[in-house]
Amino acid sequence: MADVMIFHYRDDDNFLSRMNPNAKLLALLSFSVVISSMDSVLVIPFALIPLVLAFAVRLPFREYLAGSLFFIIIALIMIITGYLSEGDVIKALCPAAAFLSMVLFSMLLTDSTVPDELARSAGSALSHVIGRSAYVLSAVIEITLSMIPLIIDSTVGMYEARKARGDSFLSHPIRSLCQFTTGILADLLDKAEVYIDALYSRGYDASKRRWSPGYRLSDHIVMTLSILLIVSRFIFL
Numbered sequence: 001m002a003d004v005m006i007f008h009y010r011d012d013d014n015f016l017s018r019m020n021p022n023a024k025l026l027a028l029l030s031f032s033v034v035i036s037s038m039d040s041v042l043v044i045p046f047a048l049i050p051l052v053l054a055f056a057v058r059l060p061f062r063e064y065l066a067g068s069l070f071f072i073i074i075a076l077i078m079i080i081t082g083y084l085s086e087g088d089v090i091k092a093l094c095p096a097a098a099f100l101s102m103v104l105f106s107m108l109l110t111d112s113t114v115p116d117e118l119a120r121s122a123g124s125a126l127s128h129v130i131g132r133s134a135y136v137l138s139a140v141i142e143i144t145l146s147m148i149p150l151i152i153d154s155t156v157g158m159y160e161a162r163k164a165r166g167d168s169f170l171s172h173p174i175r176s177l178c179q180f181t182t183g184i185l186a187d188l189l190d191k192a193e194v195y196i197d198a199l200y201s202r203g204y205d206a207s208k209r210r211w212s213p214g215y216r217l218s219d220h221i222v223m224t225l226s227i228l229l230i231v232s233r234f235i236f237l
Contacts (some may be wrong), residue, residue, distance in 0.1 A: 012058075015057070023219040047100070080092075154187045158184050
């Protein structure tokens with residue numbers, strides 16, 4: 001079975017992996033806000049930004065495309081429904097391009113960021129506003145981000161196991177779907193229980209202040225540009 005890499009951290013030394021997680025998260029949020037409210041003419045050129053970044057960090061497109069079939073199908077549905085309602089190819093392509101670019105930007109974030117570093121950075125930043133509760137929130141974020149790869153791995157592993165046994169979804173689609181879903185949920189619960197036991201065995205304290213990565217000059221530049229991008233978008237809206 002091919003390695004599943006979508007929404008997984010990939011250990012690589014590039015400019016994205018060296019950036020502070022808060023800078024990347026703020027860039028993703030500002031990009032999503034702006035491109036989702038942008039005029040049709042500017043969406044496609046703006047959507048090229050994450051594509052350029054993906055080529056710059058040598059993102060493994062072949063492996064990511066194999067795991068992105070769901071998002072591609074959603075984009076195709078958006079294009080078809082948009083064309084049927086608007087009758088314009090450009091207006092139909094723009095929402096799909098915006099959607100896929102946000103998905104790709106999210107992949108770049110998870111590809112270059114360790115989940116616990118993202119959680120620690122967010123907790124450290126929010127602690128100046130809500131105090132120690134920010135570290136509890138960051139722990140929830142960390143656990144949630146850690147579960148996403150497990151969900152994908154469980155789904156693919158269960159599918160490959162059924163395929164290897166010669167099971168066919170088309171013969172009894174409803175029963176097969178119920179069995180498939182139940183198997184995934186059972187596997188996830190088992191993995192979640194192991195994960196929680198591991199945390200308890202280490203004396204994990206969600207409210208404890210933890211180390212967080214520092215900021216470089218490039219991080220401050222990216223964060224400043226991200227804020228200016230959102231502000232300028234609302235000014236010229």
